[in-house]
Amino acid sequence: xxxxxxxxxxxxxxxxxxxxxxxxxxxxxxxxxxxxxxxxxxxxxxxxxxxxxxxxxxxxxxxxxxxxxxxxxxxxxxxxxxxxxxxxxxxxxxxxxxxxxxxxxxxxx
Amino acid sequence: xxxxxxxxxxxxxxxxxxxxxxxxxxxxxxxxxxxxxxxxxxxxxxxxxxxxxxxxxxxxxxxxxxxxxxxxxxxxxxxxxxxxxxxxxxxxxxxxxxxxxxxxxxxxxxxxxxx
Numbered sequence: 001x002x003x004x005x006x007x008x009x010x011x012x013x014x015x016x017x018x019x020x021x022x023x024x025x026x027x028x029x030x031x032x033x034x035x036x037x038x039x040x041x042x043x044x045x046x047x048x049x050x051x052x053x054x055x056x057x058x059x060x061x062x063x064x065x066x067x068x069x070x071x072x073x074x075x076x077x078x079x080x081x082x083x084x085x086x087x088x089x090x091x092x093x094x095x096x097x098x099x100x101x102x103x104x105x106x107x108x109x
Numbered sequence: 110x111x112x113x114x115x116x117x118x119x120x121x122x123x124x125x126x127x128x129x130x131x132x133x134x135x136x137x138x139x140x141x142x143x144x145x146x147x148x149x150x151x152x153x154x155x156x157x158x159x160x161x162x163x164x165x166x167x168x169x170x171x172x173x174x175x176x177x178x179x180x181x182x183x184x185x186x187x188x189x190x191x192x193x194x195x196x197x198x199x200x201x202x203x204x205x206x207x208x209x210x211x212x213x214x215x216x217x218x219x220x221x222x223x224x
Contacts (some may be wrong), residue, residue, distance in 0.1 A: 004152075031211075042115075042202055042217040043153075088152065095141070095211050099152040 006100035022089030115216035132203030139205035
């Protein structure tokens, strides 16, 4: 099966940019996703990128995809305290999603 | 649109009892529903995939007799944890897809604690 890996923790100062990195193994993955999970809640889809794209920007969020290296990143500009959460990277092959372990982002004042 | 609900949001049950968790698509018909389990500070692990009116497809290592999945209608799937044990305590999350789309819409999750 597919392996999706991401760093476990990130601490960032309020107002700075956050960058979360993710790698995956299945080159046939068609879509790559970023989800946000707040404590005790389900997953909220933040953004996604199709595998033939290099970059996608959506307001404060920028997704970069290096398909050759199977590397995905999520940049959050002007990080706010409300951005503190766990961020999951996911890769889709066929209809199944494979998730990374999640990156806990802590925003400090 | 594409709202998925789960009920209950939190349940505590005694060891040996069974507990049922419901997953509903509120404003669309869900051709496929997925059940995930999330351990503390861990990723989501796919347990099974269910299509309306047919038997669920379980992932390797998931006991189908312990985790009973029923997808009786296009808007409802249920997961029943039978003879629950403390090691079944976890956060269970469902998701659903619309017809013709692979996009998964996630429910808010159910926290199960077995004492």
